[in-house]
Amino acid sequence: MFPLDPSSRGAGEWDGDGHRARPKFARTESDLTGVAVSAGMNTRATAAEVVVVDYGLGNLRSVTRGLERAGAAVELSDDPADFAGADGIVLPGVGAFSEGMDNAGPFRETLVEQAEAGTPLFGICLGMQMLLTTSEEAEREGQGDVEGLDLVPGRNVRFHGDLKVPHMGWNELDAAREHPIVEGVDGDHAYFVHSYYAQPDDEAAVVATTDYGADFASIVANERGNVFGTQFHPEKSGETGLRILRNFVDICVDGL
Numbered sequence: 001m002f003p004l005d006p007s008s009r010g011a012g013e014w015d016g017d018g019h020r021a022r023p024k025f026a027r028t029e030s031d032l033t034g035v036a037v038s039a040g041m042n043t044r045a046t047a048a049e050v051v052v053v054d055y056g057l058g059n060l061r062s063v064t065r066g067l068e069r070a071g072a073a074v075e076l077s078d079d080p081a082d083f084a085g086a087d088g089i090v091l092p093g094v095g096a097f098s099e100g101m102d103n104a105g106p107f108r109e110t111l112v113e114q115a116e117a118g119t120p121l122f123g124i125c126l127g128m129q130m131l132l133t134t135s136e137e138a139e140r141e142g143q144g145d146v147e148g149l150d151l152v153p154g155r156n157v158r159f160h161g162d163l164k165v166p167h168m169g170w171n172e173l174d175a176a177r178e179h180p181i182v183e184g185v186d187g188d189h190a191y192f193v194h195s196y197y198a199q200p201d202d203e204a205a206v207v208a209t210t211d212y213g214a215d216f217a218s219i220v221a222n223e224r225g226n227v228f229g230t231q232f233h234p235e236k237s238g239e240t241g242l243r244i245l246r247n248f249v250d251i252c253v254d255g256l
Helices: 060-069 080-085 097-103 105-116 126-130 136-140 237-256
Strands: 049-053 073-077 089-090 121-124 154-158 167-172 191-194 194-198 206-212 214-221 226-228
Touching: 049 080, 049 237, 060 073, 060 237, 073 080, 073 206, 080 194, 089 105, 089 126, 097 126, 105 121, 121 126, 126 194, 126 226, 136 154, 154 191, 167 206, 191 194, 191 237, 194 214
Parallel strands: 049 073, 049 089, 089 121, 121 226
Antiparallel strands: 154 194, 167 191, 206 214, 214 226
16 A cells, blocks of 8 residues: 655655655645656547536546546536437546435436446546445435445445545555556556445456555446446546546547
C-alpha cells in the first residue's frame, strides 16, 4: 500500500518497487492539466463520442476535460435520449449512494438498456458504486434498502476497524485480471476519496485491487466487460488517470 503521508522524496526519485515516488503532500489530487501523453500511450486520433451523464452529482468539468485530453468528443447531457447515439457513457459521482440513485432515477432504464446492448459504461467513484446492486450506506443512514443499477451484482460496504475513514490519498493499483481498462497501469498510483467500497458477488468481477488495511476492489467490471468502474478518480490521478481515460476511449472505438 502506498503511504498516505510518505516522507519527502524528490519528484524524479523512484521507490524500491520501481514506481515513481510521490512527493510528501501525497493527499493532494493531480488533475490532468498539463499532463502529457506518454510515449507508451496510444496517441492516434480518436473520434469516440462520449456522453457524460449530468444527474446533479459529480466532477463534471474535470471529467469532461480529462476525457477531452484522452481524445474523446464529449457531450454533457441530462437527456437519456442522447445515450443511444453515444460510443460510450460515463457515470461520474460524488456523494451518497441513496442521493445518487434518486437523482439517477430518470436515467436508470436507459442506462441498463445501453449496458445490455453492449455500449461501454464507465462509472467513476460513486458512479462505480451505483453499478452494484445495493449499499450498506443507505441502511446506515436509515434510508432502508436502496437499489443500485445491478449491472455488477454485489454490495458496497464501509471500511471497518481502526482505519481512518474516508480513505483519502494516493494508493496503488494491483491488476487482478486482464481487461483493456487496466492496460499500462498495473502498479501505478491513483487518487482515492471514499468511505465505502465495492464487494461484488462474483470474484471474477474484480479487475484491480488496492490495499487499505486489506485488499478491496478498486476497479470492477461485469462479465461481458463493457460495464466497469473505478473507485478512484481518474480525472484527479495525473498520468495514471489519463491512461485510464485513454483506455476507455479506445474501448469505445475498438470494442473489447
